[in-house]
Amino acid sequence: MPELSNPFSLVGKTILVTGASSGIGKAIAIECAKMGGELIITGRNKERLQETFLALQGTHHTQIAADLSNEADLEALIDTLPPLDGCVNNAGISRPMLTQFIEKKDMLEVFEINAFAPFSLVQKLVQNKQLKKKSSIVFTSSMLGVLCSAPGSSLYSASKGAVNGYLKGLALDLANRGIRVNSVNPGVINTNLFSEGSITQEQLDEQMQRYPLKRFGKPEEVAYAVIYLLSDASEWVTGSNLVIDGGFTLL
Ligand SMILES: NC(=O)c1ccc[n+]([C@@H]2O[C@H](COP(=O)([O-])OP(=O)(O)OC[C@H]3O[C@@H](n4cnc5c(N)ncnc54)[C@H](OP(=O)(O)O)[C@@H]3O)[C@@H](O)[C@H]2O)c1
Numbered sequence: 001m002p003e004l005s006n007p008f009s010l011v012g013k014t015i016l017v018t019g020a021s022s023g024i025g026k027a028i029a030i031e032c033a034k035m036g037g038e039l040i041i042t043g044r045n046k047e048r049l050q051e052t053f054l055a056l057q058g059t060h061h062t063q064i065a066a067d068l069s070n071e072a073d074l075e076a077l078i079d080t081l082p083p084l085d086g087c088v089n090n091a092g093i094s095r096p097m098l099t100q101f102i103e104k105k106d107m108l109e110v111f112e113i114n115a116f117a118p119f120s121l122v123q124k125l126v127q128n129k130q131l132k133k134k135s136s137i138v139f140t141s142s143m144l145g146v147l148c149s150a151p152g153s154s155l156y157s158a159s160k161g162a163v164n165g166y167l168k169g170l171a172l173d174l175a176n177r178g179i180r181v182n183s184v185n186p187g188v189i190n191t192n193l194f195s196e197g198s199i200t201q202e203q204l205d206e207q208m209q210r211y212p213l214k215r216f217g218k219p220e221e222v223a224y225a226v227i228y229l230l231s232d233a234s235e236w237v238t239g240s241n242l243v244i245d246g247g248f249t250l251l
Pocket of ligand 1: 021048
């Protein structure tokens with residue numbers, strides 16, 4: 001029987017995923033490995049990173065613990081990376097806070113992890129020519145800061161808005177090398193990022209009802225979109241935002 005070709009296949013692609021020790025990044029790594037990708041996963045927490053590593057289907061995967069807000073860790077990570085076909089900038093923090101309580105140190109912390117670290121990582125990969133021709137860069141952005149915001153989310157939204165501006169310019173800068181740059185923009189996804197906030201179950205239930213599809217998203221549902229953006233199926237897609245929000249921003 002002839003072999004069926006799959007445009008979403010990641011066979012032969014080496015893919016870096018940041019923030020792979022938890023939540024969406026963990027699901028991205030696991031689902032990309034199922035599609036045949038060779039994964040390099042990174043996160044801060046070594047135990048949880050190892051859990052993700054053990055859940056990866058196939059062989060030839062690598063795990064590298066790194067705090068991306070630490071310049072030395074970032075440099076060490078880059079030094080060990082092979083040429084990449086995919087780079088998923090997913091690590092992030094939320095820090096919900098009303099505007100009047102935000103201090104400069106909070107601004108620096110959120111921007112350091114959500115914006116400056118991925119900007120530096122990508123810049124160094126480009127400078128070192130560690131991104132192959134026709135490679136794909138994906139940012140885990142958010143619907144917040146790009147399409148809408150929420151009370152207590154001004155700082156987080158600002159950081160994701162910065163990512164959005166960056167990726168549009170980057171897509172133009174890298175187009176002549178055939179490198180594509182896109183984002184996934186999720187609504188609320190059931191992960192630690194969301195449940196660790198100060199929100200009560202009652203508030204969560206109320207918020208869930210505001211989603212036309214009447215539930216929050218699952219990490220795997222973001223991972224499937226990332227697979228599309230990393231694969232040859234999206235070869236003519238660059239500078240785009242793929243919204244995954246159960247219809248939330250329709251209203
Ligand atoms: N959950 C949502 O509702 C939602 C919605 C829209 C967008 N997003 C975005 O999705 C991404 C992943 O979030 P999540 O929900 O999966 O959250 P999560 O479960 O808290 O995972 C966050 C990941 O980022 C890593 N990370 C945080 N700070 C880091 C640092 N300084 N250096 C290296 N890694 C660091 C964490 O590593 P360690 O745990 O090892 O420290 C962890 O792997 C974030 O960019 C977030 O903004 C989430």
